[in-house]
Amino acid sequence: MPFITHLDADGVISLALLLRARGEMPARFSSPTRILHDICQLVPKYHEEELFVTDISGSPLALRAASLFRKATWIDHHRWEVGEPPENVEVIVDPSAPSAASVVARYLGVQDPLVEIANQIDTNSIVDEEAARLRMYIAYLRRNRSGRSLGSALYGLAKKLAEGGLEEVLEENDEKIREFEEWMRNIMPRILKKTRIVLVDGLKVAFYETTESLPIFVVYESLKDHPEGPFDIIVVSFYRIRDGKISTKLEFRTMNQLNLLPLSRLFGGGGHERAAGATVDGLVDIEMLVRAIKGVYSK
Ligand SMILES: [Mn+2]
Numbered sequence: 001m002p003f004i005t006h007l008d009a010d011g012v013i014s015l016a017l018l019l020r021a022r023g024e025m026p027a028r029f030s031s032p033t034r035i036l037h038d039i040c041q042l043v044p045k046y047h048e049e050e051l052f053v054t055d056i057s058g059s060p061l062a063l064r065a066a067s068l069f070r071k072a073t074w075i076d077h078h079r080w081e082v083g084e085p086p087e088n089v090e091v092i093v094d095p096s097a098p099s100a101a102s103v104v105a106r107y108l109g110v111q112d113p114l115v116e117i118a119n120q121i122d123t124n125s126i127v128d129e130e131a132a133r134l135r136m137y138i139a140y141l142r143r144n145r146s147g148r149s150l151g152s153a154l155y156g157l158a159k160k161l162a163e164g165g166l167e168e169v170l171e172e173n174d175e176k177i178r179e180f181e182e183w184m185r186n187i188m189p190r191i192l193k194k195t196r197i198v199l200v201d202g203l204k205v206a207f208y209e210t211t212e213s214l215p216i217f218v219v220y221e222s223l224k225d226h227p228e229g230p231f232d233i234i235v236v237s238f239y240r241i242r243d244g245k246i247s248t249k250l251e252f253r254t255m256n257q258l259n260l261l262p263l264s265r266l267f268g269g270g271g272h273e274r275a276a277g278a279t280v281d282g283l284v285d286i287e288m289l290v291r292a293i294k295g296v297y298s299k
Pocket residue numbers: 010011055077099100122
């Protein structure tokens with residue numbers, strides 16, 4: 001039974017819950033932009049089995065691709081247009097759920113303290129130290145590994161969590177977590193300095209542009225200390241060049257309960273009301289973003 005999940009704490013915890021309920025399965029870590037590609041890649045080898053997808057926004061096309069498997073179950077909590085899914089694809093999407101893991105737990109009929117950890121991390125409202133440390137450990141892995149090596153590390157983590165070993169994982173990787181914390185402490189003043197604040201028709205918007213991929217929570221945490229905060233919109237733009245082509249990955253966050261989905265939709269993306277994003281071909285600069293924000297939010 002192949003499994004595709006999001007490459008973050010919620011995705012890993014969703015996998016852990018399914019591993020415990022259903023036993024070992026081949027897993028792949030994906031994202032909304034890569035999901036169609038990843039489903040198609042699994043078709044030749046696994047189409048006679050049941051596919052599981054969690055914590056990733058789909059599309060009518062992705063659901064059609066999932067229908068090439070004997071059966072598919074798609075469990076998520078992002079807000080997206082499900083439409084009428086193919087007959088053999090079961091879609092369970094609850095946009096009001098704090099995490100995909102909580103929807104998975106409900107689907108499986110289980111209760112687990114890991115769900116609360118996923119809820120705290122995914123809604124960026126961390127209370128427990130364990131949640132903060134797990135988030136940093138995953139961020140450490142994403143910083144130091146990629147491709148297959150990252151995939152197998154995250155799978156190993158999910159397996160440990162499934163066996164009830166959160167405390168153990170955090171203890172074993174204490175040094176790595178500290179290393180990440182140290183890196184984070186060093187980069188925070190730089191983020192604060194490089195952030196541009198623009199007032200857009202009464203909305204206070206913070207722009208952070210970078211070519212280095214970094215976890216959004218690091219930017220968010222940095223901006224908590226900004227003298228001009230809190231911000232209605234935080235925009236993080238990652239510029240990437242691949243095969244000579246530039247693309248912009250946009251991430252939107254808010255400190256003031258603003259609904260960011262219309263803004264991310266404008267760029268062909270999605271997500272949650274308070275945490276959304278999009279990936280755009282070409283370069284999206286601050287001027288374009290200001291115009292987009294005006295278009296969406298100005299009356
Ligand atoms: Mn999630």
